[in-house]
Amino acid sequence: MLVLVGTLVRAQAQEVEASGPARIGFPWDWSHQHVVYTNTSDLQAWEKFGQDPRFFHQWLRRNLPLFRENIIGSMGPVSSAGSIQDDGREYLHRSHPRRMKRDWNTSLGNNGFVNANTFPAKYTFNVNATPSCTMDYVVFPTGANGSSSQASVVAFNQLYSTQGSTGGFCNKNGPSVDWAYLNAPCPATSSSDPVKSSPVLSVDGTRVAWVTATGKVQVLTIGTGGNNGAALTQGQGSPPLPVCIGGLTNNAALGSVTLSGSPTVSNSSVYVDYGNDVGYVGDDSGRLHKLTPFFNGSPTEVTTGGWPVTISATATKILTAPVLDLTSNNIFIGDNEGTAGKLFYIRLAVGSLGTCNPGSNGGNPPCLGNSTLTVSSQQGLSDAPVVDSANKWVYTQTSNADGTSAKIFQADPTLTTVSTASVGDAGTKDLHAGDFDNT
Numbered sequence: 001m002l003v004l005v006g007t008l009v010r011a012q013a014q015e016v017e018a019s020g021p022a023r024i025g026f027p028w029d030w031s032h033q034h035v036v037y038t039n040t041s042d043l044q045a046w047e048k049f050g051q052d053p054r055f056f057h058q059w060l061r062r063n064l065p066l067f068r069e070n071i072i073g074s075m076g077p078v079s080s081a082g083s084i085q086d087d088g089r090e091y092l093h094r095s096h097p098r099r100m101k102r103d104w105n106t107s108l109g110n111n112g113f114v115n116a117n118t119f120p121a122k123y124t125f126n127v128n129a130t131p132s133c134t135m136d137y138v139v140f141p142t143g144a145n146g147s148s149s150q151a152s153v154v155a156f157n158q159l160y161s162t163q164g165s166t167g168g169f170c171n172k173n174g175p176s177v178d179w180a181y182l183n184a185p186c187p188a189t190s191s192s193d194p195v196k197s198s199p200v201l202s203v204d205g206t207r208v209a210w211v212t213a214t215g216k217v218q219v220l221t222i223g224t225g226g227n228n229g230a231a232l233t234q235g236q237g238s239p240p241l242p243v244c245i246g247g248l249t250n251n252a253a254l255g256s257v258t259l260s261g262s263p264t265v266s267n268s269s270v271y272v273d274y275g276n277d278v279g280y281v282g283d284d285s286g287r288l289h290k291l292t293p294f295f296n297g298s299p300t301e302v303t304t305g306g307w308p309v310t311i312s313a314t315a316t317k318i319l320t321a322p323v324l325d326l327t328s329n330n331i332f333i334g335d336n337e338g339t340a341g342k343l344f345y346i347r348l349a350v351g352s353l354g355t356c357n358p359g360s361n362g363g364n365p366p367c368l369g370n371s372t373l374t375v376s377s378q379q380g381l382s383d384a385p386v387v388d389s390a391n392k393w394v395y396t397q398t399s400n401a402d403g404t405s406a407k408i409f410q411a412d413p414t415l416t417t418v419s420t421a422s423v424g425d426a427g428t429k430d431l432h433a434g435d436f437d438n439t
Contacts, residue, residue, distance in 0.1 A: 021128040024060075025205050029121035030198035031271050032057060033386075034323045036436055040390040048326040049389065051275040053203050060127060062438055104163035104174040109150040109239040112142035117267070117383050117432060119198045123205035133158050133170035137178045139199050139208055146191035151242035152183030153195050153210070153220070179222065180240035183212070185254055186247025198269040198321075200279075202295045209295070211270055211281050215259040217291055219299050220245065222252055257299045259289050260308060267336060267382065269321040282319025282333055286312040288346060290366075306361035309346050311335065311368060321384035322346075325394070328353040328413035330369065332387060332394050336380025343385060343396050345369035345415055354414035371415040376401050378426070383433040397423075399431035406431055 037055045040046065049055040108114070118141060125135035139155040146152040154177065161172035184191035193212040200209050209219045245254045259265070263283035270281045272294060279294040287308040291301050301307075311317060311333065320334040329352040330345045347354055347365040356367035375381060378400040386395040393410050401407040405422040412418075423431075 023126045024128055025203065026057060026060060026124035026127050027053075027121065027201035027203060027205055028057065028061075028124075029200045030119040030269055030321070030384075031200060031323070033119075033435060034321075034384050034433065035325070036386065036388045036390075038388060038390040038436075042390070045327055045390055052326055053274050064127065102163075103168065104161060106156065106175055107239040108140060108142045108154060109144055111144035111150050112239065113144070114140060115143060115196055116430065117198075118143075118196065118269070121199045121201050121208065123201055125205065131160055131169060133160060133172070136160075137205075139201075141195035141197065141199060141210060143194050143196045145194055146182030146184060146242060148189060149239065149241065151180040151240050152191055152193075153199070153208070154180040154240045154242070155208075177240045179250070179252070180242040181220070181252070182242045182244050183218070183254075184244055186244035186249070188244045196266065200270050200272050203274060207295050209270055209272070209279065209299075211259075211265045211268065213264060213266065215261075215263045215265050215283060216256050217259060217270060217279065217281060217289075217299055217301075218257075219255040219295065220252060221255070255298050257291065257301055259283060260301055260303050261285065261287065263287065267318050267320055269384075271322050271324060271331075271384075273324055280322045280324065280331060282311075282322055284316070284318045286310060286314055286317030286319065286335070288319065288322060288331065288333060306364070306366045309360065309366050309368060311344055311346075318380065320381055323384050323387050323394075325387045325389050325413060327389045327392060330354065330413050332385045334375070334381035334383075334385060334396055336382060338380055339378060340374070341376040341379060341381035341398060343373040343375055343381070343394070343409070343411065343415060345371075345394075345413065369414065373409065373411055373415045373418060375407075375409055378403055379430075382430045386433050386435075388436075395433075397431045397433065399427040399429055401426070408434070 032054050037049050037058055120138050120140045122138045125132045134157055136159055137155045137157045141153050142151055144150050156175040157178040158170045158172045158176040160169035161174055162168040163174040166173045182191045193214050195210050196213050197211050207219055207221050211217045243249050245252050263285045265283050268282035270279045272279050277292055277294050277296045279291040281289050287310050289308045291299050318336040322331045322333040324331050329348050332345050334343050347367050349365050355370045356363045357370045360368035375396055376398040392413055395410055397408045399406045404426055406424045408421045408423055410419045
């Protein structure tokens with residue numbers, strides 16, 4: 001296991017410097033919480049895990065103190081807690097872990113909001129160095145139409161700060177606006193296509209992607225020099241003052257493609273298969289879409305060979321975000337029909353586990369799997385499933401499975417072996433996805 005992880009560490013370190021450890025960027029978005037890579041003795045599974053940077057990111061998150069001690073000891077003396085002394089992280093470790101407090105808050109605009117199942121994305125520029133006050137950032141969708149006073153999407157840096165007075169590692173009074181955009185190319189002064197989905201990040205942190213409410217999958221290239229967003233052009237207001245994308249004010253660029261059929265998308269975010277540069281996203285008409293290239297070129301939808309895959313012809317079948325399982329080579333996705341919710345799997349290739357539904361793409365992959373799991377006869381699913389690739393389980397949940405109980409479901413990759421656990425009486429509010437402990 002240590003040899004395999006060491007190989008992954010070296011594979012991730014593309015920019016080795018003779019004077020010290022390589023820079024290793026660390027993106028973390030919604031998808032990292034929905035695919036889990038647990039320890040396993042299955043070497044073939046490890047080989048598959050290595051195709052997904054999330055595996056390395058999860059290992060890094062769980063083992064960062066040990067990683068710092070063994071891999072980057074050349075940076076300086078290491079404390080008994082396993083963190084590098086005097087590099088900023090030690091400041092964070094010296095804070096009071098038992099005392100929960102608010103470091104800062106800031107406005108997303110008078111019309112800004114973040115949906116219950118929508119999450120920001122965080123990029124750490126280099127885990128091998130002092131936390132960066134300027135290069136580390138967190139990006140939020142605002143869910144609002146863009147205007148001269150309302151951003152569609154906004155990112156903050158100077159994150160390690162206090163508020164109310166200057167302080168923290170970054171020695172600032174709250175965070176700063178890194179960039180804020182209207183979600184429209186210049187010279188637009190407004191936009192009417194809000195970003196309500198969770199953003200996803202490229203591995204190097206230079207690109208941010210999302211799907212809009214009108215079914216446009218967009219990739220924002222932040223730019224590698226010059227001004228970006230509002231921070232250097234209009235000042236850092238509260239709420240942030242946005243600008244259009246590109247043009248004279250900044251060197252960002254926006255790639256955009258409208259999903260085939262021009263569907264609405266209200267409950268799905270994009271899931272990225274980094275190894276193959278593919279993005280997957282569901283829509284509100286029951287179809288799963290595939291886009292490639294995604295981050296490494298202009299985003300383009302695949303509309304041949306069975307794509308997009310129809311989950312159901314029901315016009316109101318609102319799909320959750322999809323999650324790819326590398327061990328079974330299946331995609332898992334849920335739906336929301338208001339009074340019912342099911343879990344589905346899509347076989348991507350001939351070697352994928354399970355069998356095709358005979359009516360899906362002529363019974364050939366990519367196809368809808370032949371088994372479905374009815375999660376609730378009372379309400380739809382709001383959250384993407386959680387996939388444990390090592391143990392070959394997929395999880396979902398509902399607050400009202402049958403009018404009596406809230407339940408958690410555990411199923412195998414073909415949705416034929418299912419276990420359930422009741423977690424209370426039936427409720428009217430969504431039961432959101434849980435998370436595993438560190439073991």
